[in-house]
Amino acid sequence: MRRKPRMRSVWVFHLNTGACNGCDIEILDVLTPYYDAERLGIKLVGSPRHADALLVTGPLTRQTYYAAKAVYEAMPPTPRIVIAVGTCACSGGIFYDSYAVHGGIDKLLPVDMYVPGCPPRPEEIIYGLAQLLGLVEKKVRGETYRDEEHEFRPEAPIVDRLWYDLRQVLTRIVGYFDRETVLNEFVSLVKEAYRRSNPRQALRSLVEEYCAKEEDPRIALAMRLLLNEFETLVDRYRDEGYPVEDLLKGLE
Numbered sequence: 001m002r003r004k005p006r007m008r009s010v011w012v013f014h015l016n017t018g019a020c021n022g023c024d025i026e027i028l029d030v031l032t033p034y035y036d037a038e039r040l041g042i043k044l045v046g047s048p049r050h051a052d053a054l055l056v057t058g059p060l061t062r063q064t065y066y067a068a069k070a071v072y073e074a075m076p077p078t079p080r081i082v083i084a085v086g087t088c089a090c091s092g093g094i095f096y097d098s099y100a101v102h103g104g105i106d107k108l109l110p111v112d113m114y115v116p117g118c119p120p121r122p123e124e125i126i127y128g129l130a131q132l133l134g135l136v137e138k139k140v141r142g143e144t145y146r147d148e149e150h151e152f153r154p155e156a157p158i159v160d161r162l163w164y165d166l167r168q169v170l171t172r173i174v175g176y177f178d179r180e181t182v183l184n185e186f187v188s189l190v191k192e193a194y195r196r197s198n199p200r201q202a203l204r205s206l207v208e209e210y211c212a213k214e215e216d217p218r219i220a221l222a223m224r225l226l227l228n229e230f231e232t233l234v235d236r237y238r239d240e241g242y243p244v245e246d247l248l249k250g251l252e
């Protein structure tokens with residue numbers, strides 16, 4: 001029986017939609033002989049017409065909106081992978097509310113992979129790129145990425161949906177290595193707060209205590225972001241008729 005050919009290389013095109021060049025320098029680093037991304041079959045190409053994947057850096061500025069669209073449309077129809085490299089490309093980063101910026105590249109293109117960081121370390125970029133090899137095969141077969149363990153299920157208990165929504169928020173600012181740790185620590189603070197008489201106030205105090213002890217400012221930022229999102233989601237669920245606060249009181 002003939003074996004199905006495996007895809008062993010990915011050609012990438014690098015697109016800067018308004019980066020400060022910090023992320024671009026890290027991408028160049030990845031391509032130098034020190035990190036040598038070509039050993040993984042990842043090759044930089046000079047035209048989107050030859051590219052399997054688009055590496056996007058920087059926030060999506062108004063100036064580059066149509067150029068980015070044209071570059072994406074110039075790529076071959078499959079697998080057309082988009083990777084957002086850096087916090088700016090993931091969410092707009094520090095420029096998120098600028099008049100000149102739309103936000104992250106996902107405001108325009110369907111992003112397959114987020115590599116957050118300002119800028120992300122070369123090891124993080126390589127980790128994201130290395131996953132591409134599996135991703136390319138799936139996209140060529142017409143499959144979409146499924147995180148089965150953390151998959152969204154409309155029938156799931158509302159508390160599970162809350163954690164799912166928070167995990168989705170976290171994908172934009174925390175790297176793969178720390179994501180579960182940060183979320184688990186936040187969930188343990190929520191459980192602790194909901195054992196007290198004024199849970200909302202208690203959670204704010206617990207998060208502030210956590211951030212005061214945390215040495216990495218990026219983790220502290222992620223915790224504060226989770227707190228804001230958590231409060232917004234709890235209010236939204238309650239308005240929609242799901243009093244998630246009552247369920248949280250019963251958490252072990």
Ligand code: SF4
Pocket residue numbers: 018019020021022023024057058059086087088089093094117118119
């Ligand atoms: S994520 Fe940081 S390094 Fe990258 S473009 Fe934005 S500001 Fe520059």
